[in-house]
Amino acid sequence: MTLSLAAAPTCSSCPIRHRAVCARCDDDELVRLNEIKFYKTYAAGQTIAMRGDALDVVASVVSGTATLERAIEDGRTQMVGLLLPSDFIGRPGRATLQYDVTAVSEVTLCCFQRKPFEALLIEIPHVQERLLEMALDELDAARDWMLLLGRKTAREKIASLLMLMAKRTMHPDGQVMGDTSRLELPISRETMANFLGLTIETVSRQFTGLRKDGVIALDGNRVVHIPDLETLLMETGDDSDGGPLI
Amino acid sequence: MTLSLAAAPTCSSCPIRHRAVCARCDDDELVRLNEIKFYKTYAAGQTIAMRGDALDVVASVVSGTATLERAIEDGRTQMVGLLLPSDFIGRPGRATLQYDVTAVSEVTLCCFQRKPFEALLIEIPHVQERLLEMALDELDAARDWMLLLGRKTAREKIASLLMLMAKRTMHPDGQVMGDTSRLELPISRETMANFLGLTIETVSRQFTGLRKDGVIALDGNRVVHIPDLETLLMETGDDSDGGPLI
DNA sequence: CCTGCGCCTTGACCCAGATCAAAGGGGCGC
């Protein structure tokens, strides 16, 4: 997965330039953020944190894909968030984690110790402002996802997921870039199933169905070609405007 | 629906005492909040705002019940939030609404003009802090709801809804109060169906099922008696701790 | 008192997606 950083704010020294936390920081503030940050990398499949764990760091995703999941003892699992580069993990003001966080591909995080980070929040109001904005965006995304889970058909769910991936891969800051027809899926069929509230068999069948109907073409099972984004959009069941997704 | 205000912070002159926005405000700050607030009442069934509307006020619910809904053109509707007293509507920093907001019972809102409210946010950092906290709580609740929508059975969904209502009605600030066995439902079967991603027929059948199994007793169709909360909890499919729900 | 209207319940049937089961690949160690 590649991200255009051309239009990203130029926070020094961080690969994603703290886009998550300091879009409006001045140099002095950046220095202070840099003082308390450190990087951490997790292998694909590794558990980053588990429900109930103490949360003594917050972090933003620099590269790779991670998932937030909620599970019931009997094995049923629902993904409740997909973390792609620039997404933020952890919440100031709460000490324990509500979900399982798992690295799907190799993941690098830019971490901040929670305590000093919270201290900085008080001094740098627009970081807090930015966090509020991000939390509200995530809330909107979660609510769109509720519509998907509660009311969409399996085919609409798959199409919506592909649109989401396409948007996130190709328009990191809102502008179109690169090849809009080739999409590399960062997650397995099982992860998709957990995201969509489906079984892997149904996910697989819907992929086959979309392929047979010419909406997508498959190249291996991690690469999707989308000949026409409009056609795919029609399959999502969303109104024309689409709206923000995760 | 009644709320215990005994332990609520003592912000003057507002029925819910701005619990949502100023748990930590001092007198001066309260005066400034009071200067820009006003009340508005909506009749049951009335539309408070629609998707796409300009959002020039933010508000907290003083009394009554309202819903946030997302709809697809073909009529499928998913409720994405239930607004009970002390809940907050609207988001600083975004001008248009993403959902339809409807009054379910008669609703009174304590409103603030968005612009002056945003101005106050900058000057009163702990209001911003409180908003962030609330947004993150709502996000947790939305994610729990995603587990319900994606992975729970119809019976578990109904049981979860009843537990949610029971918690919200009886423990507004965490402490138990009043009669834990009688629950008055503020919403119709249709509203429940839209909340749970079910049809009204299924909702009705599940109520009948729970009644026949002695988990609940019905008195008319808006009043539920819960002989044993533990039994109901077991039907929700949640792990023991339960966790926060909306 | 009857009638109409909203809401809710119940019944009969159907179907999308789950479940159970059996093959494909494709990559990697040996």
Added chain:
DNA sequence: GCGCCCCTTTGATCTGGGTCAAGGCGCAGG
């Protein structure tokens, strides 16, 4: 090259909840 393992696809069958249709029931208005 060979076998193993994991992921994915496909097939056959089952079922929970949707759909369609027909009553209850309470209540407001005539």
